[in-house]
Amino acid sequence: MNPEPGPDSERRRLRRTLVRVLIVQAVALLLLWIAHARYHVT
Amino acid sequence: MHPINWVIIIGYISYVVVDGVRRARGTDQLEGYFLANRGLPWWAVGLSVMATQLSAVTMIGTTGQGATDGLRFIQFYFGLPLAMIVLGVTIVPLLRGARVFTAYEYLERRFNAPTRSLTSFLFLCSRGMSCGAIIAAPAVVFSAIFGWDLPAAVALIGVPTILYTMLGGVQAVTWADVKQMVLIVFSLFAIVVVLLVQLPVSPDEALRIAGTTGRLRTFDFSFNLTDTYTFWSGAIGGFFLMLSYFGTDQSQVQRYLTARSIPEARTSLLMSAYWKIPLQALVLLIGVLVFVFYVFSPPPLLFNPAHESAVREHATEEFEALESRFEQAWTVREGAARTLAETPRRDPAAADAAAQFRAGEAGVNAVRAEALDLAQRVTGQTPRDVNYIIPHFVLTFLPIGLAGLFIAAIMAAAMSSISSELNSLSTATVIDFYRRWVRPDGSDRHLLLVSKFSTAFWGIFACFVATYAVRLGSLIEVVNRFGSFFYGSILGVFLLAMIRFAKPWAAFFGLIAGMAVVAAVTFLAPSISFLWHNVIGAGTVVLVGIVLSAGGGRRQEADDSLDIDWRHHHAE
Numbered sequence: 001m002n003p004e005p006g007p008d009s010e011r012r013r014l015r016r017t018l019v020r021v022l023i024v025q026a027v028a029l030l031l032l033w034i035a036h037a038r039y040h041v042t
Numbered sequence: 043m044h045p046i047n048w049v050i051i052i053g054y055i056s057y058v059v060v061d062g063v064r065r066a067r068g069t070d071q072l073e074g075y076f077l078a079n080r081g082l083p084w085w086a087v088g089l090s091v092m093a094t095q096l097s098a099v100t101m102i103g104t105t106g107q108g109a110t111d112g113l114r115f116i117q118f119y120f121g122l123p124l125a126m127i128v129l130g131v132t133i134v135p136l137l138r139g140a141r142v143f144t145a146y147e148y149l150e151r152r153f154n155a156p157t158r159s160l161t162s163f164l165f166l167c168s169r170g171m172s173c174g175a176i177i178a179a180p181a182v183v184f185s186a187i188f189g190w191d192l193p194a195a196v197a198l199i200g201v202p203t204i205l206y207t208m209l210g211g212v213q214a215v216t217w218a219d220v221k222q223m224v225l226i227v228f229s230l231f232a233i234v235v236v237l238l239v240q241l242p243v244s245p246d247e248a249l250r251i252a253g254t255t256g257r258l259r260t261f262d263f264s265f266n267l268t269d270t271y272t273f274w275s276g277a278i279g280g281f282f283l284m285l286s287y288f289g290t291d292q293s294q295v296q297r298y299l300t301a302r303s304i305p306e307a308r309t310s311l312l313m314s315a316y317w318k319i320p321l322q323a324l325v326l327l328i329g330v331l332v333f334v335f336y337v338f339s340p341p342p343l344l345f346n347p348a349h350e351s352a353v354r355e356h357a358t359e360e361f362e363a364l365e366s367r368f369e370q371a372w373t374v375r376e377g378a379a380r381t382l383a384e385t386p387r388r389d390p391a392a393a394d395a396a397a398q399f400r401a402g403e404a405g406v407n408a409v410r411a412e413a414l415d416l417a418q419r420v421t422g423q424t425p426r427d428v429n430y431i432i433p434h435f436v437l438t439f440l441p442i443g444l445a446g447l448f449i450a451a452i453m454a455a456a457m458s459s460i461s462s463e464l465n466s467l468s469t470a471t472v473i474d475f476y477r478r479w480v481r482p483d484g485s486d487r488h489l490l491l492v493s494k495f496s497t498a499f500w501g502i503f504a505c506f507v508a509t510y511a512v513r514l515g516s517l518i519e520v521v522n523r524f525g526s527f528f529y530g531s532i533l534g535v536f537l538l539a540m541i542r543f544a545k546p547w548a549a550f551f552g553l554i555a556g557m558a559v560v561a562a563v564t565f566l567a568p569s570i571s572f573l574w575h576n577v578i579g580a581g582t583v584v585l586v587g588i589v590l591s592a593g594g595g596r597r598q599e600a601d602d603s604l605d606i607d608w609r610h611h612h613a614e
Contacts (some may be wrong), residue, residue, distance in 0.1 A: 003562045013305075018127055025123050028319045032116065036260040039253025 043188070043437060047446025054450040055202050058221070058457065060205020062214035067165065071486050073491055075211035076143055076469045077300050084306035086220050088313030089585055091288070091297045092321075093219035093458035094312070096226065098180035101327060101452045108329020111334075112257030114271045116326060118573075119319050121281025123472025124170065124313035125288065129307040131534065133289040138304045143473040145295040145536075152539045154546040155478070160534060160553065162474035162529045166467060170500060173463045179429065180456045181400035181508055186348040188432050199456050204501030207461040208494050212300055215461040222346070222454035229451035230324055232444055233436070237331040238595040240439065247383040253574045254382065255395045255403050257330050270571040279573025280325075286533040286576055332435050337379045339439070343368045345430035350418040356420045364416065368409045376400030432483040462577075468496040527564065530576030531556030534583025545591045552587035556580070 069075045105113055112231045133145075142148045146165065181195035188195075206214045222240035241248050252258055261274045265596045269275060288311065293399045299306035343365050344350040353361045377398040385395045414425035436448045477484060484492070534556050559582040560575045 014127075014131060017130075017308075017312060021123050021127060021312060024316050025319065029322070032113070032260040032323060035113070035249065035253075035258050039249045039258040040256065040260075 043445065043449075044442045046442050047449065050194040050443065054225070054453070055198075058218050058454075059202045059206050061221075062210040062218055065176075065206075065210035065214040065217055066327070069211040069213055070490065072143075072472075072489050072493065074213070075490055076296070076465070076473075078212050080300060081302055082300045085313070086216055086299045087297055087307070087310035089459075090216045090219035090462065091294060091310055092230070092314055093223040094293060094297060094453075094462040095287075095318075095459070096223075096321075096455055097176050097459035098452050098456035099176070101226070101321075101455045102180065102183055102429045102432050104322070105332070105432040106324050106430070107331040108257075108326035109333040109431045110329075111395045112252065112255075112429055113260045113323065113326045114262060114328060116260060116264065116319065116323055117271050117273055117276035118280055119284075119322050120273065120276035120319050123276065123315040125281050125284035126311045130311055131283065132540065133295075134298060134307050134311065135304050135534075137295060137299065138301075138307055144292050144300070144470050145290055145472050146292070146470065149535060149539065149549070150478075152577065153535075153544075153549040154611030155549045157546065157553065158474060159478075160550070161290075161532050162292075162470045167472055168528075169291075169463050169467055170503055171507055171539065173467070173500065173504035174458060174511060175507035178511035180452055181432055182511070186346055187437065189348075192511050196505050199453055200501060200505040200508065202502065203460045204464065204498060204586075207464045207501065208497040211493075212215070212296065212465055215270050215465045216297070216300060218461060220459045222458040225447070226451045227321070228323075229444075229448045230328065233328055233440070233448060234324070234331070236440060236444065237328065237335060239255070241324065241331070241335060243334070243338070243383045248331060250387070251334050251337060251379050252330045253398065254399050255333075257333060260300045265320070267574055268569040268571055270573055273573055275573045279577055280295065282530055282533065282576035282580055286529045286580070288304065290532045290536050292470050293463045294420050296466045296469060297462065307484070319588055326430065332431060335435065337592055338376060340369070340372055342434065343413045344425075345427040345434050346417070346425075347430075347434075349421055349423070349427065350586055353413075353417050353420045357416055360416060364409060364413050366412070367514070368406070371405040371409050375399065375406050378402040378496070399546045399568055419588060433535050435605045460501075464497050464500050464504070465505070467500040468493050471496045471500070477497055486606055517555060526572045526575045527557045527560045528553075528579065530579025531560065531583050533576065534580040534587070537580060537584050538587040541591075543591050546589050548590035549583075550586045551590060552583040552585075556583035557584040591596045 111266035185195040298307040382395040417425040
């Protein structure tokens, strides 16, 4: 059986995940923003 | 449709059923049948979570919305990634640690039996009806485009799904979801490739044409409570909606209860956090490209073939006159689109070309509006044909084989959502009601049998609702509206569960107060977007719950040993 992860390693893992998710979302939103800014005509 | 396409569709259905029946082995106990003995890998659970959320409405309705309204619907999902992260550190360890079968089971341990029964009952009412609506959406489209009777279209989708869900339990549901998700994503990418190949203009020019009509408006930063598709509605209202849906709706909760551990359950949810927005953007982009495709290839005046033949039969002259005007308007728009595509972006004539194209678009839309009006007068049905745009494109312009694959993908999207919902409806019925109130001492074998019957019952009920969905239209709307009364309120009860001093009856009365406030807002200010109902409902429950709990009396009547401190619960 794997030993249970401690609170500190859990926190570090969560922080890493949070940063990764935010980076992916930032890239996705940036691409959408580029499409909006380049092609949307008011 | 070409026989090869039918072979693909029948092959897909047969494979799903046979594989589902094969998965029935090893599910001879309740925990295996409902939770796969909590032993599924994160990636399978993650794909199942995504497949459950992605229904046939996404495949035909959202793509159609992309064609008519553009990309702005994407803002609806802006709150999802953060919601998944929050659930990963709150609800996931809470429910996994409690080793419950249903989310509502936890509420009895934390609060009391009435709170559990009420929330579970609300789930059964809402999901039972929505499951019917999920079958009805593609069935109505299939019956119109293939000329089938509606019950036959409902049976084609419903019966195989009921079979594999009933026999194989959650194992069959999850592994079918995995394959169905792969099929869906593959067919979405395939349709994008076909569109890009068949368009007579470059992708850059295609997007420029779409952008001229406002279809690439992705961000709307206006703060307007009545508009569902703004940045703030999506980021704040959508955040609460996603917390409710993924955190308290048994059809989703049950997916991650099957994961091997808390970290794996968390990772499975994060798959949606990573991929939901890009996938949804792809779905909407397909709609946008189909719009551009029809700028250069003549579309039908009415996309719903059943309405078209009815109108052609009963209002022949009027319809032919409209068709003639539509052809002229389409020709003008096509010419304007070609001029726009050929005019360089920085050319002084570009603004004039864009204005010409917009005028052409307005001309086409005006004739379409008249035709839809005529269809409503002739058929007496809603003339909205957004759901028929993509099926028309698929059946008319996709190569043989790929069309069958896309129709199979629409069925896969429907079946993956229905199976998860039937599985969770059965779980809530058996665990929260039958085992709780009728046969607490029932053997596993007996409860398993009841679970299978319960799955079949909900499946037949959903098929019945789907068959009569057109006639039950207003009833379904009432149920959906009723559902929006309590969705945020149930989230509020779970938020209250994380507050240590919250008392059992405070949660129960808080839930009722939350639903009452949302009902009042719905009737007094009907223009407020339903996304904000979740915020209002959750906020009211927490507020009322805190006030009632602070009012004195015993802290808790429920078993304190089961009051899990989620903040310190890191692993199983």
